[in-house]
Amino acid sequence: MNETLDAVDARLLQLLDQDGRASLRSLADAVGLSGPSVADRINRLTERGIIRRFAVDIDWAKLGLPTLAQIALLTDKTQHIENIVTRLREVDRIEEISIVTGTTDLLVRARVADLTDLRRLLVEKIWPVEGIQRVETTLAVETIPIPGFTANLLADIAPINETSRS
Amino acid sequence: MNETLDAVDARLLQLLDQDGRASLRSLADAVGLSGPSVADRINRLTERGIIRRFAVDIDWAKLGLPTLAQIALLTDKTQHIENIVTRLREVDRIEEISIVTGTTDLLVRARVADLTDLRRLLVEKIWPVEGIQRVETTLAVETIPIPGFTANLLADIAPINETSRS
DNA sequence: CTTGAAATAATGAATGA
DNA sequence: TCATTCATTATTTCAAG
Numbered sequence: 001m002n003e004t005l006d007a008v009d010a011r012l013l014q015l016l017d018q019d020g021r022a023s024l025r026s027l028a029d030a031v032g033l034s035g036p037s038v039a040d041r042i043n044r045l046t047e048r049g050i051i052r053r054f055a056v057d058i059d060w061a062k063l064g065l066p067t068l069a070q071i072a073l074l075t076d077k078t079q080h081i082e083n084i085v086t087r088l089r090e091v092d093r094i095e096e097i098s099i100v101t102g103t104t105d106l107l108v109r110a111r112v113a114d115l116t117d118l119r120r121l122l123v124e125k126i127w128p129v130e131g132i133q134r135v136e137t138t139l140a141v142e143t144i145p146i147p148g149f150t151a152n153l154l155a156d157i158a159p160i161n162e163t164s165r166s
Numbered sequence: 167m168n169e170t171l172d173a174v175d176a177r178l179l180q181l182l183d184q185d186g187r188a189s190l191r192s193l194a195d196a197v198g199l200s201g202p203s204v205a206d207r208i209n210r211l212t213e214r215g216i217i218r219r220f221a222v223d224i225d226w227a228k229l230g231l232p233t234l235a236q237i238a239l240l241t242d243k244t245q246h247i248e249n250i251v252t253r254l255r256e257v258d259r260i261e262e263i264s265i266v267t268g269t270t271d272l273l274v275r276a277r278v279a280d281l282t283d284l285r286r287l288l289v290e291k292i293w294p295v296e297g298i299q300r301v302e303t304t305l306a307v308e309t310i311p312i313p314g315f316t317a318n319l320l321a322d323i324a325p326i327n328e329t330s331r332s
Numbered sequence: 333c334t335t336g337a338a339a340t341a342a343t344g345a346a347t348g349a
Numbered sequence: 350t351c352a353t354t355c356a357t358t359a360t361t362t363c364a365a366g
Contacts, residue, residue: 003228013224020186020220023361025341035342037352052223054186058179058316062169062216063323068264070236070273085310092318098234098306107236107304111319138273140264144251150224152258153277157229189342189360201361203333 003048008033009041010154013051016042017150020054065093065111068140069118071126072104079131081105091125093117104136169214174199175207176324179217182208183316186220231259231277234306235284237292238270245297247271257291259283270302 005013008031015027028038045051060066075084081099088097088108096109108126112118118137126135171179174197181193194204211217226232241250247265254263254274262275274292278284284303292301 005229013222016222017224018219020222023341024343034353036344036354039342040351048228049225050228052225053184055221055223056179056182056186057218057221058183059215059218060319062214063171063319065319065323070264070266089310089312092322093315094312095315096312097310098236099308100236100304100306102302102304107306136268138266138268140266140273142265144255144263146255146260146262149259149261153226153229153231156258157231191360200334202335202363205361206333 003050005050005154005157009045010157012038012041013045014151014154016051016054017154020056060111065113067112067114067118068143069110069112069121070138070140071108071110071122072100072136072138073106073108073126073132074103074134074136075105075131076133077131084129084131087129088126091121093121104134169216171216171320171324173324175211176320178204178207179211180317180320182217182220183320186222226277231279233278233280233284234309235276235278235287236304236306237274237276237288238266238302238304239272239274239292239298240269240300240302241271241297242299243297250295250297253295254292257287259287270300 011031012027015022015030024035024038024042027042028035031038033041042051073084075081084106085097085099088094088106093110093112094108095111098107099105100107110121112121118139122135122137126132177197178193181188181196190201190204190208194201197204199207208217239250241247250272251263251265254260254272259276259278260274261277264273265271266273276287278287284305288301288303292298
């Protein structure tokens with residue numbers, strides 16, 4: 001079920017993670033292949049769904065949204081979870097919704113400007129969703145992204161997958 | 167302290183969030199400016215730190231890392247928080263570390279292959295970090311990214327910042 | 333911010349290992 | 350299958366206004 005990556009694909013993903021706008025030419029030089037060949041590989045990675053998209057990493061704090069709120073939700077089980085998720089998907093400032101194990105059912109990541117903004121999000125947008133029983137908000141006072149994360153993971157993953165398709 | 171974005175910058179960020187490899191030409195057409203002008207704006211956004219980098223959005227589940235673990239840590243306060251964070255930064259599979267309010271001190275996001283991998287992460291990498299008192303792991307059974315998140319936020323933010331610098 | 337020319341890069345066909 | 354080269358097309362960059 002898992003896709004396999006060869007060493008070149010993994011390296012390309014690493015390079016693209018550092019600079020998603022890198023030219024095919026510079027990528028080709030870096031991995032020792034021709035431009036068209038690199039284009040092929042990137043297209044295949046995209047078709048296979050391994051690359052979801054090329055995105056831009058925005059520093060939200062610089063745009064007035066410095067605070068990451070992690071909002072845990074307990075549902076009363078009167079609603080299908082899909083209905084709750086569907087309603088939450090429409091709410092702005094929500095970045096991601098996870099269905100989780102543990103003492104709550106959902107974990108919502110949201111990015112807010114300040115406490116006024118958070119109040120609006122909670123009181124106007126989240127509380128009114130039917131089937132929600134408890135709301136526990138945790139604020140991130142500081143968030144440290146790990147830049148090497150993708151590179152490390154790819155370094156681990158590629159050989160594993162290559163050798164594991166015996 | 168906050169940076170201001172005009173409507174064109176906001177639109178460019180939206181477009182780049184959808185396709186970070188979009189050509190300057192297509193972006194220029196979309197916003198009704200010339201290519202060099204769009205290049206200028208993107209460079210300025212990058213210099214201002216609003217654009218952190220151009221990245222690639224990888225579907226980790228396709229590469230054998232389907233599970234998102236949110237690991238809450240309580241520290242015993244015998245160590246400076248910086249020391250703990252520094253040690254955690256070295257641990258692979260950790261994507262982000264937040265210092266949080268609430269009943270725990272740190273919240274760590276990690277991506278793991280399976281329970282064996284999670285065991286290794288917890289027992290070998292996280293437990294040995296000095297100053298950690300309690301570890302509470304929550305597993306995401308399903309994670310729903312919100313694709314419109316950036317677009318919505320930018321739609322909200324740009325006019326706010328523009329009008330708020332009275 | 334614009335234009336337009338020069339430099340660079342991407343694409344696609346034909347083909348070879 | 351996977352990669353290469355070369356010719357064509359497109360894009361980016363740079364200077365000047």
